[in-house]
Amino acid sequence: MSFHSMSSLFLNIDLNFLQQQVAGNTVANYIWFALLLTIALLLTKPLITGIFRICSAIFRRWYPDRSDRPVLQEMTIIPLQRLMQCILLYAAAHQLQQPFNLLLIRRSSTQIRLIDVIDHIFIFCTIASLFLLVARIIDFIFHLRYKKASESGDVDKLRILPLLRDVIKLLVWATCIFMVLGIVFHVNVPALITGLGIGGVAIALAGKETVENLFASFTILADKPFQTGDTVKLGNIEGKITKIGFRSTRLRSPDGSMLIIPNKKLIDENLENLSVRKTRRIRVPVLIKYGIAPEVLAEMMQQIREALRDDDQIVTPAELTVETFGENALQLMISYHLRHPLRSGTLAEVRERIAMRIFSIVNQHAITPGVTNIRIIDPTS
Numbered sequence: 001m002s003f004h005s006m007s008s009l010f011l012n013i014d015l016n017f018l019q020q021q022v023a024g025n026t027v028a029n030y031i032w033f034a035l036l037l038t039i040a041l042l043l044t045k046p047l048i049t050g051i052f053r054i055c056s057a058i059f060r061r062w063y064p065d066r067s068d069r070p071v072l073q074e075m076t077i078i079p080l081q082r083l084m085q086c087i088l089l090y091a092a093a094h095q096l097q098q099p100f101n102l103l104l105i106r107r108s109s110t111q112i113r114l115i116d117v118i119d120h121i122f123i124f125c126t127i128a129s130l131f132l133l134v135a136r137i138i139d140f141i142f143h144l145r146y147k148k149a150s151e152s153g154d155v156d157k158l159r160i161l162p163l164l165r166d167v168i169k170l171l172v173w174a175t176c177i178f179m180v181l182g183i184v185f186h187v188n189v190p191a192l193i194t195g196l197g198i199g200g201v202a203i204a205l206a207g208k209e210t211v212e213n214l215f216a217s218f219t220i221l222a223d224k225p226f227q228t229g230d231t232v233k234l235g236n237i238e239g240k241i242t243k244i245g246f247r248s249t250r251l252r253s254p255d256g257s258m259l260i261i262p263n264k265k266l267i268d269e270n271l272e273n274l275s276v277r278k279t280r281r282i283r284v285p286v287l288i289k290y291g292i293a294p295e296v297l298a299e300m301m302q303q304i305r306e307a308l309r310d311d312d313q314i315v316t317p318a319e320l321t322v323e324t325f326g327e328n329a330l331q332l333m334i335s336y337h338l339r340h341p342l343r344s345g346t347l348a349e350v351r352e353r354i355a356m357r358i359f360s361i362v363n364q365h366a367i368t369p370g371v372t373n374i375r376i377i378d379p380t381s
């Protein structure tokens with residue numbers, strides 16, 4: 001068949017059937033409705049892939065590293081897909097007069113149709129999808145900044161970036177809520193903000209502890225007493241910092257438990273940052289019952305000093321003194337400092353090895369006449 005005959009065939013097709021009315025809608029309206037619905041449900045993912053490539057080209061100057069593109073795609077593909085589906089479904093709904101013009105509520109001055117409800121749902125979903133997309137882009141930007149700070153070892157940025165990200169996202173979602181209230185539910189937003197300002201004092205008093213913890217978080221960021229990854233001790237609580245948040249800081253205890261400490265408590269009480277210390281002090285009291293000869297005691301103390309001085313894990317000088325005279329025994333206090341971090345082994349292993357060395361020396365003098373009882377206690381201070 002020639003090109004001329006094919007053209008004649010298409011020109012002779014009667015397209016008037018597209019304007020025929022079926023149940024209140026034309027055939028053309030049904031075709032457009034089906035086409036848009038199919039694209040919305042089945043073809044949005046390929047379309048989003050094309051949009052992502054365009055976005056990648058636009059934002060390439062901010063992330064030249066191609067390894068970050070899958071992260072951006074994973075963060076943004078869902079909100080972009082939801083946004084496109086929302087637009088296509090809304091366009092499909094407006095292709096049909098029936099049943100979307102169905103009257104739902106009729107009052108003296110108000111008439112609400114099904115299409116009006118769809119309009120408000122569309123606006124709500126569009127705003128939510130847009131702000132979700134903005135939030136995901138913020139996450140990606142901070143992901144790049146955090147990665148760069150980690151590579152450069154910038155401790156200050158590693159500390160402040162998570163909190164700054166949370167503050168910005170909080171402002172973004174607050175804006176989203178006000179837009180939904182104003183556009184979808186027709187709330188007078190300026191009056192609402194004014195009312196919130198008047199009630200701000202009452203809210204601040206009711207959330208006094210929350211406000212105190214919020215300001216404490218900024219104090220922690222300014223004074224920098226610790227950072228994420230440090231091991232701290234607060235009273236009887238000890239753990240590694242995993243996250244510094246608005247209200248609280250999370251610690252991982254040595255037994256694996258997650259501890260949540262209010263920020264105010266961290267700045268009000270004496271806190272010890274164990275990660276910044278260079279040595280760890282160990283005190284070992286030794287109780288010796290009366291009856292030991294002074295020269296034997298002096299010899300034993302000298303041997304203990306030499307043993308501690310020769311240990312490469314101990315920072316010299318170690319201290320050994322006769323501390324107190326009790327009712328039935330005198331007390332020797334052995335005090336030494338271990339390197340932090342240790343050159344090898346764990347703290348428990350090093351302490352056990354040193355304690356056994358002290359015990360061996362003391363035990364050599366236990367058979368000396370006059371020594372009736374020797375007891376060693378090994379607490380850590």
